[in-house]
Amino acid sequence: MMRQSFLSCTLVVLTAIAAHAQTRPDFSGAWGPYRGGRGADPKLAAVPAAAPVLKEPYAKPYADRRAAAAAATQRGEPVATNGTLCVPYGFPTMMSVASYPVEFIQTPKQITIVTEAFSEVRRIFMDKPQMKIDDVPPGYYGRSVGKWEGDTLVVDTVGIKPAVQYQTIPHSDQMRITERIRLVAPNILHDQITIEDPVVLEKPITYTLAYSRMADYEMVEFVCDNNREYIDANGLVRMRIGGGK
Amino acid sequence: MLGRARFCFAAAIVAVGLLGGAHALLAHHSFAMFDTAKNVSLSGTVTSFEWTNPHAYIEMDVPEARGGVKHWSVEMGSPSILQQSGWKFRDLKAGDKITVTLSPLRNGDPGGLLIQATLPDGRVLGNGPGRGPAAPTPPAK
Numbered sequence: 016m017m018r019q020s021f022l023s024c025t026l027v028v029l030t031a032i033a034a035h036a037q038t039r040p041d042f043s044g045a046w047g048p049y050r051g052g053r054g055a056d057p058k059l060a061a062v063p064a065a066a067p068v069l070k071e072p073y074a075k076p077y078a079d080r081r082a083a084a085a086a087a088t089q090r091g092e093p094v095a096t097n098g099t100l101c102v103p104y105g106f107p108t109m110m111s112v113a114s115y116p117v118e119f120i121q122t123p124k125q126i127t128i129v130t131e132a133f134s135e136v137r138r139i140f141m142d143k144p145q146m147k148i149d150d151v152p153p154g155y156y157g158r159s160v161g162k163w164e165g166d167t168l169v170v171d172t173v174g175i176k177p178a179v180q181y182q183t184i185p186h187s188d189q190m191r192i193t194e195r196i197r198l199v200a201p202n203i204l205h206d207q208i209t210i211e212d213p214v215v216l217e218k219p220i221t222y223t224l225a226y227s228r229m230a231d232y233e234m235v236e237f238v239c240d241n242n243r244e245y246i247d248a249n250g251l252v253r254m255r256i257g258g259g260k
Numbered sequence: 261m262l263g264r265a266r267f268c269f270a271a272a273i274v275a276v277g278l279l280g281g282a283h284a285l286l287a288h289h290s291f292a293m294f295d296t297a298k299n300v301s302l303s304g305t306v307t308s309f310e311w312t313n314p315h316a317y318i319e320m321d322v323p324e325a326r327g328g329v330k331h332w333s334v335e336m337g338s339p340s341i342l343q344q345s346g347w348k349f350r351d352l353k354a355g356d357k358i359t360v361t362l363s364p365l366r367n368g369d370p371g372g373l374l375i376q377a378t379l380p381d382g383r384v385l386g387n388g389p390g391r392g393p394a395a396p397t398p399p400a401k
Contacts, residue, residue: 101314237338241313
């Protein structure tokens with residue numbers, strides 16, 4: 016009798032563990048931007064960010080810089096960016112670059128994201144607490160820790176260096192980025208990104224990226240060893256003519 | 261009839277690309293140094309095909325109307341983007357005779373951004389979303 020109840024109890028526990036494990040989807044594989052198209056369910060589509068609202072003294076210089084960059088582009092004289100020098104995008108921009116795919120590699124202790132453009136790598140630690148912002152050396156990807164809330168992977172990232180900016184929006188060392196990543200359909204993944212910065216931002220910036228699964232896709236390498244763009248004496252971007260590779 | 265449907269489909273892709281996909285092509289710099297309102301067609305001889313990042317390039321010598329040749333650098337997407345348009349790293353080699361359509365550099369230097377290339381075997385390949393055919397068109401018969 017006792018043995019029977021022990022067995023049934025074990026079964027209940029195992030079933031519960033299995034059910035719990037099943038709520039954790041597997042994001043592993045390559046994902047490209049989901050474009051939807053005519054007749055697509057709007058709930059699956061990406062959601063762009065609203066115009067950012069910055070606090071002073073950041074708002075005016077930001078607006079002036081945007082206007083100057085737009086005017087330069089209009090004149091056909093683009094201003095140099097990190098990309099001109101083949102510097103990677105960093106987080107969060109790296110999560111959506113043109114039509115380049117991103118790859119998730121999921122293990123219980125770490126979820127790794129590798130992007131095709133510039134081969135950028137993020138590591139999301141699943142078994143570690145987040146550090147204090149002041150203890151994280153500022154970098155391109157910061158430090159990310161993740162936890163599961165049901166079927167949603169919630170990722171907390173701090174420690175992005177000032178030069179790594181989303182849409183050229185400045186940020187302080189207090190910036191914190193939260194992602195909620197989940198499958199909204201069997202082959203469509205959403206990453207809702209929220210950027211908070213109590214120093215620079217009047218209110219958080221939130222946008223949602225949508226990806227569709229690229230079954231069997233083989234990620235392509237990207238080493239920036241043939242950069243023809245250069246910045247001339249007037250600060251304008253030029254293209255070098257003539258090969259060499 | 262099928263041909264017409266195909267043409268409409270291709271035209272729709274190009275139109276959508278022009279409206280919304282232009283910035284999708286070039287990941288790492290602005291489009292602005294190229295004059296995308298202009299189309300320049302060049303026929304010449306490939307001197308090298310560079311399957312590299314952040315961009316691939318076709319280097320080519322183009323005969324001038326008054327004699328001699330001018331060397332042109334034709335910027336493409338990256339290998340990752342190009343393979344989405346059906347390109348392969350062996351599709352061109354030095355000595356190949358090709359025709360390209362490009363958006364020229366605004367400053368007048370002999371360079372530009374590829375729209376599409378007609379290969380020696382007649383296939384026409386584009387340059388990522390919104391630039392030329394999305395998939396290679398077959399050789400002309």
